[in-house]
Amino acid sequence: MKKTISLAACALLAPTLASAEVSSPRQIADRPSAHCQAPRWSPDALQIAYDVYNPKKDTRETWIAKFTPTLSKTGEDEVTTGRSAASAMLGGKKPPIVELAWAPDMKLLSKPYVFSSRGPKKNFDLFADGSWLTSNPGNDGQPAWSGDGRFIAYASQRQQSGDIYVLDLAGDTEKPLQATAFQGSTEFRPRWSPTKSYLLFTRNRSEKGQDIGVVIDVTRPADTTKMITDWTGDEIRPNWSPDGRRIAFYSNKGNKSDKVFDLWVIDINGENATKLADDVVVDDHYGPQWTPDGQTLLYVKRDFKRNNPVMWVRTDGSATGRLDTGTQLNSDLTLTARGDQLMLAFKAQGQTGSSDKTWERLYVVTFTAADLTAE
Helix, strand or coil, X not given: CCCCECHHHCCCCCCEEEEECCCCCXXXXXXXXXXXXXXXXXXXXXXXXXXXXXXXXCEEEEEEEEECCCCCEEEEEECCCCXXXXXXXXXXXXXXXXXXXXXXXXXXXXXXXXXXXXXXXXXXXXXXXXXXXXXXXXXXXXEEECCCCCEEEEEECCCCCEEEEEEECCCCCCCCEECCCCCCCEEEEEEECCCCCCEEXXXXXXXXXXXXXXXXXXXXXXXXEEECCCCCCCEEEEEECCCCCEEEEEECCCCCCCCCEEEEEEECCXXXXXXXXXXXXXXXXXXXXXXXXXXXXXXXXCCHHHCCCEEEEECCCCEEEEEXXXXXXXXXEEEEEECXXXXXXXXXXXXXXXXXXXXXXXXXXXXXXXXXXXX
């Protein structure tokens, strides 16, 4: 596949730097002696699913916080399988609930999500609406629901390494489709295009690092799988643009340290790769966040003097700036919109100036696209 890299890939443009006014940070989740992580907006932008990890007890829970349209919190519920058998297998301990993914239609199921938990064979399987969707010798996780509601993609270790499988909810769910079948590599983190049933994945090869690929038609993966990157180093946390034409991701390409990652964008055909920002924080769960118009990306700058601020950058490299969230040591951004209002949920270790930087909490700030203007 032909690949071209723009001049901006070698030397960043010199964009105008500006700050953006946002609302005061609203804390939406915290726990004593535990981390709140990985916020995920529901499709109707009225709920946020998030993980709670207690390192002392080694427990992992998933909770759903509920809000009014004005972002007043009305309560929260813990996500469970609702079955005592799983708890019995773990000596009375609650089974871990991880990697919840929302259904694209909030009316599709009575509980509109799928997640990974301890299944009948004591490994991780997928669970939704009161039933186990998978039951395999290896672990199944990282579910992703296609926008049309037909497919659920997930990473599975039923083979020696790991591959992407797909449940066709319009077909035989007892026979999942194998979407990737590379030799000597592991594929994971499936992500559906917002406009078509194209499926992104990350491929890891021990000798050559991580790359990003796409399956155009999951019913014909052997004929329609293409690698978007095949670079030296690692390309990780890909995220689709709203129009499904470009991918934003992090890469350590060309850096002296493989621990230093930069923000890149690339066309879905592997062309026009452009570096937009250097030395960024790699999110634990997600990648760079696109604004709905596809013109701007949000990310976190690795800058300990400024406590890892949230930044924004135009995808053409013409302007960049800081989002003044009023928080410190930020990560795990997730953006949604309600009308003209943009709502950013993220984790942080307290508000700016706080000396308590031990536990991760979740916050929300609001702003508009007009607030992201260069001075």
